[in-house]
Amino acid sequence: MGHRVAPYAFLAPFVLLYLLVLVGPLLYALFTSLFTTRLAGGITFSGLANYARVLQSSDFWSGLERVLVFGVIQVPIMLGLALLFALLFDMDLVPMAKVYRLVYFLPFAVPGVVAAILWGFMLEPQYGALAQLIRISGMGVPNLLDSSSILKVIGVIVTWQATGFNTVIIYTALRGVPRELTEAAILDGATLGVVMLRIKVPLVGKALALSAFLAVIGTLQLFSEPYILSSYTPAINSHYTPNMYIYSTAFAGEEYNYAAAASFMLALITIVGVLVVMGFRTWVEHRGGSREG
Amino acid sequence: MGNSDVRAKHGKGWTDALLGVRLQTRVAAIILTTGFFLIALLPLYWIVVSSTKNETELYTSFGLWFHGPFFLLNNMRSLFSYGAGVFGHWLLNTIFYTGVGGGGAMVISALAGYALSRYSFGGKKVIFASIIGSLLVPMTALTIPIYILYSKIGFVNSAFGMIIPSLVSPIGVYLMRVYIDGSVPHEIIDAGRVDGAGELLIFTRIASPLMVPGAVTVLLLSVVATWNNYFLPYIIFSKEALYPLTVGLSLWASQATAGGSAEQLYPLVVTGGVVGLAPPMILFAVLQRYWRVGLLSGALSS
Numbered sequence A: 001m002g003h004r005v006a007p008y009a010f011l012a013p014f015v016l017l018y019l020l021v022l023v024g025p026l027l028y029a030l031f032t033s034l035f036t037t038r039l040a041g042g043i044t045f046s047g048l049a050n051y052a053r054v055l056q057s058s059d060f061w062s063g064l065e066r067v068l069v070f071g072v073i074q075v076p077i078m079l080g081l082a083l084l085f086a087l088l089f090d091m092d093l094v095p096m097a098k099v100y101r102l103v104y105f106l107p108f109a110v111p112g113v114v115a116a117i118l119w120g121f122m123l124e125p126q127y128g129a130l131a132q133l134i135r136i137s138g139m140g141v142p143n144l145l146d147s148s149s150i151l152k153v154i155g156v157i158v159t160w161q162a163t164g165f166n167t168v169i170i171y172t173a174l175r176g177v178p179r180e181l182t183e184a185a186i187l188d189g190a191t192l193g194v195v196m197l198r199i200k201v202p203l204v205g206k207a208l209a210l211s212a213f214l215a216v217i218g219t220l221q222l223f224s225e226p227y228i229l230s231s232y233t234p235a236i237n238s239h240y241t242p243n244m245y246i247y248s249t250a251f252a253g254e255e256y257n258y259a260a261a262a263s264f265m266l267a268l269i270t271i272v273g274v275l276v277v278m279g280f281r282t283w284v285e286h287r288g289g290s291r292e293g
Numbered sequence B: 001m002g003n004s005d006v007r008a009k010h011g012k013g014w015t016d017a018l019l020g021v022r023l024q025t026r027v028a029a030i031i032l033t034t035g036f037f038l039i040a041l042l043p044l045y046w047i048v049v050s051s052t053k054n055e056t057e058l059y060t061s062f063g064l065w066f067h068g069p070f071f072l073l074n075n076m077r078s079l080f081s082y083g084a085g086v087f088g089h090w091l092l093n094t095i096f097y098t099g100v101g102g103g104g105a106m107v108i109s110a111l112a113g114y115a116l117s118r119y120s121f122g123g124k125k126v127i128f129a130s131i132i133g134s135l136l137v138p139m140t141a142l143t144i145p146i147y148i149l150y151s152k153i154g155f156v157n158s159a160f161g162m163i164i165p166s167l168v169s170p171i172g173v174y175l176m177r178v179y180i181d182g183s184v185p186h187e188i189i190d191a192g193r194v195d196g197a198g199e200l201l202i203f204t205r206i207a208s209p210l211m212v213p214g215a216v217t218v219l220l221l222s223v224v225a226t227w228n229n230y231f232l233p234y235i236i237f238s239k240e241a242l243y244p245l246t247v248g249l250s251l252w253a254s255q256a257t258a259g260g261s262a263e264q265l266y267p268l269v270v271t272g273g274v275v276g277l278a279p280p281m282i283l284f285a286v287l288q289r290y291w292r293v294g295l296l297s298g299a300l301s302s
Helices: A006-032 A049-056 A058-090 A097-109 A112-122 A129-136 A150-175 A179-187 A192-203 A205-220 A224-229 A242-252 A256-292 B004-010 B014-019 B023-050 B055-060 B072-118 B124-136 B139-153 B159-166 B170-183 B186-194 B199-228 B231-236 B245-258 B260-286 B293-298
Strands: A035-038 A042-045
Touching (some): A006 B124, A006 B139, A058 A150, A058 B023, A097 A150, A112 A150, A112 B260, A150 A224, A179 A192, A205 A256, A224 A242, B072 B170, B072 B245, B139 B231, B159 B199, B159 B231, B231 B245
């Protein structure tokens, strides 16, 4: 095999499968989203009518609003915690840090389904472990699975699952910061806080951006956790998140054409969301750069 | 730098020594990290403790400590015998889908990442950009058309329907490319060519051994993704015998919460949950020396 043909041969398995399960279905979905199936009259071309319907659907927008609120609160908390833990590990202040990092990472390997079952059971207001603890202390037991708290519970589950993953990513990036840089700053009399915030954190901007990127995508696509929890509580309806809405229109409502349009809309919103995060990152870097200059 | 004495005296805690970290800071650091350590472990501890209880104790005894007869073995026995042993099928299905899907994803990603990293060729930029772009596609946007297409070609209720999408890991290709960029020097490939080795031989004999940590990371990420996948199997399988653990357990959980005679399912859901979450964790712990999830932080380089 010559070295002109070789890259194509190495890429062939991936590209073929990529076309089969990604590009093909996407084009097919784009195509179907432009049609409408009617009980009488079969399938007719309807242009952007399905998209117009999505724009007017209060169920779609209420789910989107919910995940946006969720993301604005949960993502910074999770990334803040991950950054804090990564800095503490990086400073060698914690004994057995290696064991700690492995344990932090473990929840990431728990299936979302099992996580939701587990937390749902632990937080159940009658026999759950948390309710038992609260009862021992003599206080009234709040129903954490009701409509006012359930989103916070999902936030706790997601934070529990992903904080360790992000801690490891940021920690590795911190380890990559050349030691000479921090040593020089320390010899110049910089304090611990200055070393952390002014030298280390700006240099791991890329790792933070990646974590934010994955977290934003994950938030907009929230499905398994609320879907499983919906069998524990009536507080989660069938259009609680955009993905649940799309799922229920497609499979309960059998409106495949409309669901395809809604999922394209979600893809579009995801892209805008990621661009906003990336734009914010560039803005931060620009500020950092002008301060130095 | 003149601080080598300090470092030698204090071992790896060099920043400590240089900064003279105050005791309060150190204590605060330990409290904070131990706090999250306990939070990370607590639900796992709870589910392990709960898997040793019978149904009554599961509801009535204190959730965070062992109580009553040690029921783990009984629970395991009923777990694998309930419903004509359907849980065993789910477990084997999951191992099969994950082994073929996750293992295949690693090989395919390594090949593609190698091509993107060590060759220049027409179309490279377009392919790479579309791989990055595909990370933004919501899973429902794919799963629904995949389902419709599958139902036309008979892939609904077929193991292929689960495995083929699991083989495609855009983030795996991306990570392999980033890893190979930094770990497989061009010189070593050129040297192989000068010695007359073919491109495939160079890949298998010279480059592959250098790619192991990157490949292990991709393997673990794709194993976890396939093992934990819920949405795809939930949609494409209607036959219980084909379910993976995630879909099977969620079926039992919803039957258990629905109440009635199915209440006895709860100990099985809990014990099944332990069986379902143990393998990926053990794999992570065993392969800890090799994985470099941190190499994700080298990603997003441009």
